[in-house]
Amino acid sequence: MTAKKTYHGRAPAAFALIVAGVAFLSTPAAAQRSGAEPFKIGVILALTGAGAGLGIPERSGALLAEKIINSKGGVNGTPIQLVIEDDGSNPDGAISKANSLIHREKVSALIGSSQTASTVAIGGLTDPLKMPQVALSGLGPAIERDRKCVLHVAPSQALNAKAILEYASSIGAKKLGALYDSGYGTVVYNELRKLSDAYGIAFVATEKFEISATDTTTQAAKIRAAQPDAIVVVGVTGVPIRSLRQLQMKQTIIAANGLASYETVKSMGDAADNVVFPEFLVGEDPLPHQAEFVKLFHKEYGRFPKILEAVGWDAVHVILAAFKKADVGANNEKVCEAIRSTFKGDMTDYDFSADDLNGIKLSNIVYSKLVAGQFTRLPFQAKEK
Amino acid sequence: MKASRSLVILLSIAVCVALPPFLPRHFVDLLVFAGIYTVAGLGVGLLLGQCGIANLGQIVFYAIGAYATAYLTVYVQAPAMVGFVVGMLISAALALTIGWPILRLTGYFLALATLAMGIVANALFFEWDWLTGGTLGIGGIPKLQIFSFVLDTPLRFYYLVLGVVAICLLLAHNLIRSRTGLALRAMRDSQDAAISLAVNPRALRTRIFILSALLGSVAGSLFAHYGGFANVQSFGIEKSINFLLIPVLGGATSLIGVVVGALFIAVVPELLSQFGGLHQILFGVALIGVVVLMPAGLTGALAEVWRRSAEGARP
Amino acid sequence: MNVGLLAQSLLAGITNGLTYALIGIGLAAIFKGSRVPNAMQGEFSVVGAIVVVLLLTGHGWPYWLAILCGGLSGAILGAFIEVAFIRYMIRNAAPEDSYLLLTIGIGLSISAAVLYFFGRESHLLPGFGSDNLYIILDAVVREHVIWLIAISILLTIGLRQFYRTTSVGLKMMAASIDPVGAASIGIDVTLMRTFTFMLGGALGAAAGILITPIIPVDYMIGLQLTLKGFAAAILGGLTNPLGAAIGGLVLGIIEAMAIVGVSSSYKDVITFSLLILIMIAMPQGLLGRAGRTGG
DSSP: OHHHHHHHHHHHHHHHHHHHHHHHHHSOOOOOOOSSOOEEEEEEEOOSSTTHHHHHHHHHHHHHHHHHHHHTTTBTTBOEEEEEEEOTTOHHHHHHHHHHHHHTSOOSEEEEOSSHHHHHHHHHHHHHHTOOEEESSOOOSGGGGTOTTEEEOSOOHHHHHHHHHHHHHHTTOOEEEEEEETTHHHHHHHHHHHHHGGGTOEEEEEEEEOTTOSOOHHHHHHHHHHOOSEEEEEOSSSHHHHHHHHTTOOSEEEEOGGGOSHHHHHHHGGGOSSEEEEESOOTTSOOGGGHHHHHHHHHHHSSOOOHHHHHHHHHHHHHHHHHHHHOTTOOHHHHHHHHSSEEEOSSOEEETTSTTSSOOOGGGOEEEEEETTEEEEOSOOOOOO | OHHHHHHHHHHHHHHHHHSGGGSOHHHHHHHHHHHHHHHHHHHHHHHHHHHOOOOOOHHHHHHHHHHHHHIIIIISOOOHHHHHHHHHHHHHHHHHHHHHHHTTOOHHHHHHHHHHHHHHHHHHHHHOHHHHOTTTOEEOOOOOEETTEEOOSHHHHHHHHHHHHHHHHHHHHHHHHSHHHHHHHHHHHOHHHHHHTTOOHHHHHHHHHHHHHHHHHHHHHHHHHHHSEEOGGGGSHHHHHHHHHHHHHHOTTOHHHHHHHHHHHHHHHHHHGGGGGGHHHHHHHHHHHHHHHOTTHHHHHHHHHHHHHHHHHOO | OOHHHHHHHHHHHHHHHHHHHHHHHHHHHHHHHHOOOOTTHHHHHHHHHHHHHIIIIISOOOHHHHHHHHHHHHHHHHHHHIIIIIHHHHHTTOOTHHHHHHHHHHHHHHHHHHHHHHOSOOBOOOOSSOOOEEEETTEEEEHHHHHHHHHHHHHHHHHHHHHHHSHHHHHHHHHHHOHHHHHHTTOOHHHHHHHHHHHHHHHHHHHHHHHTTTSOBOTTHHHHHHHHHHHHHHHTTSSOHHHHHHHHHHHHHHHHHHHHHTOGGGHHHHHHHHHHHHHHHOTTOTTHHHHHHOO
C-alpha cells in the first residue's frame, strides 16, 4: 500500500510539469527579427508519417530554391523566407498549420501539401481568400478545378497514363499486365483503362495491392500466368517490382513516375533492371534547361535530384514569378491572375491556364530506363497527337 | 465537496465559452478538433469505461458520418441535416448488424474483431470510389449554416462543437447515472452476477455499441463540414488508435477524462511541432510519460492535485 | 487454374504467414509471461533489422556476427522496456489498459526515431545461404524462403521445448501463472518477467532479420507487422506461441487464396471478415482450450 501512495504522490507533480510545459510551449517566440520584413511563403509538407518519402525530398528542393533566390537578391530586392511546417501526413494537422501560416505568420502564398487529402484541406482555406497555393500532389477531386488559385505542379493522372501507353505501344506491346496500388495507382489505372483502346492495347491481367503492401507475390504470379508483353506498375514502393522480377518475369516494366526515385530503386535491390519510367528529370543526363538546377543541387547535397526535389524547387519559383509579374504588394486576385499563365520551370514547362491546370505536355516527358540500378535517359520521345 | 465540484464545472464552462475569442486562430482550430475528437472518443470511452470493451473500430462510424455528409451535400445537394441523419442511421444499422455477432466475444478477441472491422472498412473506402471518391476523396463540402449565419471561421464552428460536446456529455452523464449505467457496471465487474439479476449482457452491450457508433458518426459529419472534405487518408487505423487513446489517456471511467484526452491528442502534437523532426518522437515520449507517471490518467492526476490543494487549504 | 499459379500463391501465403507468425510468436511469448499486450512487437523487428543493416553495410561486419548483434539488440531493448517502465507500473498496480497505451507510445517513439535518425529509405539484407532459385511445381522459390521456413519451424519447436523442459522456461511460466505462489517457492518473479521481455525482444528482432531479405524494412513497417502479428497471436489463443504460428499461417494462406480465388481488390476485406468469423466460431482460438492454457 505504501508503494501505491508514493505512486499517486508523483502524479500531481507530473501533472504540474505538463501544465508548465504546455504554458512554456505555447508562449510565442518573443524575438522578432528586425530590419526589412522578408517575403514569406508558407510551406506545408508531409515530413513525418506515411508521406515522409514525398515531403522530405520536396523540402530539400524548396530549401535550395530559397537559398539560391536570396543569393540573387530575392524578389524585387526583398529576401524570401520559407516557413516550413509538417502536417505529419495528416490532413487534420494540415488545416491548423495552414491557419497558423495564413493568420499568424501572414504568409503571402502557400506551397503544399505532398498528399491529396492535405492539399484539398488547405485549399478550403486558401480558396475563400484567393491566396495563391501551389500543390505538390496531383489533381484531386472535382472541386479542385473550381479553385482558381490552386496550382498543381505534379502531372495529371491522364498525362501519366498517356505517357505509359505511348511507351508501351512504341515497343509493340499489345497485351499489358497492370499491378497498381489502391491509392493513386487506382486513379492512374482508371485512366489507362479509358485510353487503352485508342492505342490498340488490351489489359490481360490487372491486380491491385495496398499502398504499403509488403508482399505482392501472389498478384505477380497471377500476372505471370497471363503472359503479358509488358507490365505497368503504379505505386510508391519498390515491392511490386521486386515481386515481378523474383518470379523470373523478364518483360519490360513500365512504372509510373512515383517510383522514379533513388530510394525506391534501392529498395528494389537487384530487381532494378529493365524498368522504364515516363518522368521528367534524369540527373545523370539532364536536359539542357535542367543542367543548372542539377548542378546546384548536386553541389548542395552531393546527390542528384529527382522529380520530387524538382517539384519543390519549381513550386517556389512559380510563386516568385507570379509575384514578380503582379508586383510584391499586389492583392491576391491579381497574383492569382498572374499565376495562371505559362511558366518555364526546371522540371518541365507548365501552362497553368490549361484545362488540367498545369498544361504539362506529353512531349515534355522524359523517358528513363533502369539498367542494373542506374537511370539512363532514353532517346524515345512521345509526340502530342 | 459537492459545492466545490459544481464550482469547478461552472468555472470550466465559463472558460470554454469566454476564452476562445482571445486565442489565436490556429489554436481555436485545434480546439475544434479536440471537440470533434471528444464526441468520437466519448463513444469509445463509454464502451471502455462502462463495458470494459476496447474498441479499435470507431473510425468506421466516423468515416460513415463524414462520407454520408460529403456525398449527400456535394452530389445530391441535400441540406446538412440530411447528411447527419443518414450517417447516423447507417451507423446504427451497421453497429447492430456487426455488434450483435461480435459482442459475444470478450477481451482481446473483441478488440481484434473491432480492429478487423476497421481494416475491412478502410479497404472498402478505397475500393468503392463511386461513393467515397477513393484515394482522391470528396471535396467542396459546404460550410454549416444556422439560418443565414455561416459557420465559416474556426471560432464560429467552435461554439457549435462546444454545444454538441456539452449535450453529448450531459446525455452520457445521465446514462451512467441511470439504471442502465448501473447494470452496465455490474456487468463489467461481474458478468455472472449481472446475469442473475436478469441483465442481458449482449443486448445491453449492443445498445452501447450503437450509441458509440452514433457519436462517431456525428463527429465524422462535423469533421466533414469543418474541413470541407472527406478523404480515406483521414480514416486510417492510426485514427482508430487515437480514438482509443483518448479515454485511456484521460482516465476511462470519467467523462471529463475524455475531454482532457481529446485535448491532449489534438493540442500536444501541435505544441511539439516547433521541435521540427523530433516532434513525433516527443509525442510518443509524452504518451509514455502520462502512462507511467499518472496511473489514473490525466484526470486522475488532476483530481489528485485538487484533493491535495483542498487538504492544504484546511488547516 | 494452373498448378504453377496455385503452388506459387500457396508458397507466398506460407511465406507471408510465417512473417506474421514470427511476430505473433514473440507477442504471445510476452503476453504469456507478463500479460502485457505488446503493441510494439513489430518495432523490435525494425530495430533488429536496422542494427544488422548498419553493422553489415555500414561497418562491414561479417553477416553472422551482425545477425547475432541484431538479435541481441532486440533482447536489450526488451529488457530496457521491462526494467524502465513495466516493472515500475506493475509495482504500482497500473490499470490493464495502460500497458497497451505504454507500448503504443513506445512504438510511436521508435518509429519516429527511426525516421529521424536513419531516414525514410527502406533497407534490404542479403538472403541467407546463396541467392539460388529453385523451381518446385513450376513455382519459383528463393533459397532464403527455405531458410525462413526452416528457421521458423525450429524457433517454434525450440520455444515450446524451452517452456516445457528448461528450468528457466518453467520458472517463467510459473511466475506468470501464479506470481505469488512462484515467489513463495523462491522464484524471482520480476527477473523472470525481464527474461520474458528479453525473449520477446529477441524473437521480434529475429523475425525482422529473417524477413528483411524478402521485405524491405523501413520506419513505417513496425505497426503493420504488429497488427498482423496481433491477429496471428489472437487467432492462436494469445498465450501460445505454437498457436500464434498456426494463426499466422492461416492468415497468410487465406490472404493468398483470396487474391487467387476472388480478387486482389478484396484481399483485406475477405481476410479480415473471415478472421471475425473464425473468432466467433472458435472463441477460444484455433487450438481451442488447449491453446489457451498449453505451452
